[in-house]
Amino acid sequence: MTVFISDEEISKFIQEDVPYFDLTTLALGIAEKKGKITYHTRHETVACGTEEAARVLEKCGAKVTTLVPSGSLLSDGELMLEAEGAAGTLHTAWKVSLNLLEYMSGVATRTNKLVTLARRENPNITVAITRKIFPGTKSLSVKAVLAGGAHLHRLGLSETVLVFKQHLVFMGGLSEFLHQLEALKIECKEKKIGIEVDNEAQAFEVAEAGVDMVQFDKIPANDLTKTVSNLKAKYPSLQIAAAGGINGENVREYAATGVDILVTTWPYFGKPADIQAKMHTLDIVV
Structure with missing residues (x-):
């Protein structure tokens, strides 16, 4: 490696x-x-x-x-x-x-x-570990994640377009982001566009607008299962990620929801x- x-x-x-x-x-x-x-x-x-x-x-x-x-x-x-x-x-x-x-x-x-437990429920799922590491240890942390069989969610801010609520504060809200989405896709042709959402209604709104990925944050697995099924039925190519509080105790539950990606920091803390x-x-x- x-x-x-x-x-x-x-x-x-x-x-x-x-x-x-x-x-x-x-x-x-x-x-x-x-x-x-x-x-x-x-x-x-x-x-x-x-x-x-x-x-x-x-x-x-x-x-x-x-x-x-x-x-x-x-x-x-x-x-x-x-x-x-x-x-x-x-x-x-x-x-x-x-x-x-x-x-x-x-x-x-x-x-x-984490990867072993998740893939028992969903063999095609990707487990992606965040960059929430102790400063100065990135190269070591990256190697450890890869050695464990997972991927990196984001190696840094320079490589992906992932929109959070913190960005929307400066844009005037979700509606203004959606208004600018086509221009953003032209600006970043090589990159997929992802956005964090709070609920099913927001997920459908941004999926209809043409984002490539939605990321649910801190949504209970029981609530997520039906939402994922509904989204996949209408937008089969949409990538769906779950983040927030995923760990060794609940990873199988989240993997069973049907999401494509599990985003977690858990392996770093132990x-x-x-x-x-x-x-x-x-x-x-x-």
Whole structure:
């Protein structure tokens, strides 16, 4: 899985934790001893960040000997990553690499759970994860979402036309937006036009006007089922998305409504994966 994460980012991750040197390893006099570090799962995990963790280890001077690709579904106790090198090198890379593995694998594992549950109800549904991430972590978050089998709702404001109530405040309301819709479609010929709606009446109004997608926000799944059926009957090519509060507990219910897309932030908020990092000496002990 290829997501561009620059050498500068990798170096920054290391420098945040090791601004100059590892004082403890140096003071103990063990920096030059030979060893290896292993990373094992402690529960079923979708691996993610192994490539970035390996780059951290290599930048610090270690040699990676085993790497399980991001996106791999692992059982409890499986080896994800292994590297050899001097003890000073391994300790310098230890926590940074583990943090990458645990946080990215945590997001990937929750994403995979969401996609798996949704597709049990609707095999053709798309699960799209929002850009509501902690600032500075976009490249890592994007990779974790893709590793978990989902898509990105919007990578940024520059790529899609998605109209919210906040936009309509400055336009004079929905009626003025509809008045300008044809001009907008001419202006943005390469892009589909989507709009967030509050209810079925608004959805029919904008669908009739020719939008490509409607996004329902915080509509209960029970209410959405009939609305989706009615819209699909009249506008079969209309894409319908549901957003707001979709999580691991209710995702199957929302997937069963017949919507095309589930939009959620849920995978970003939860515990990191639990991964065991263990040091081993390779020095001969007499």
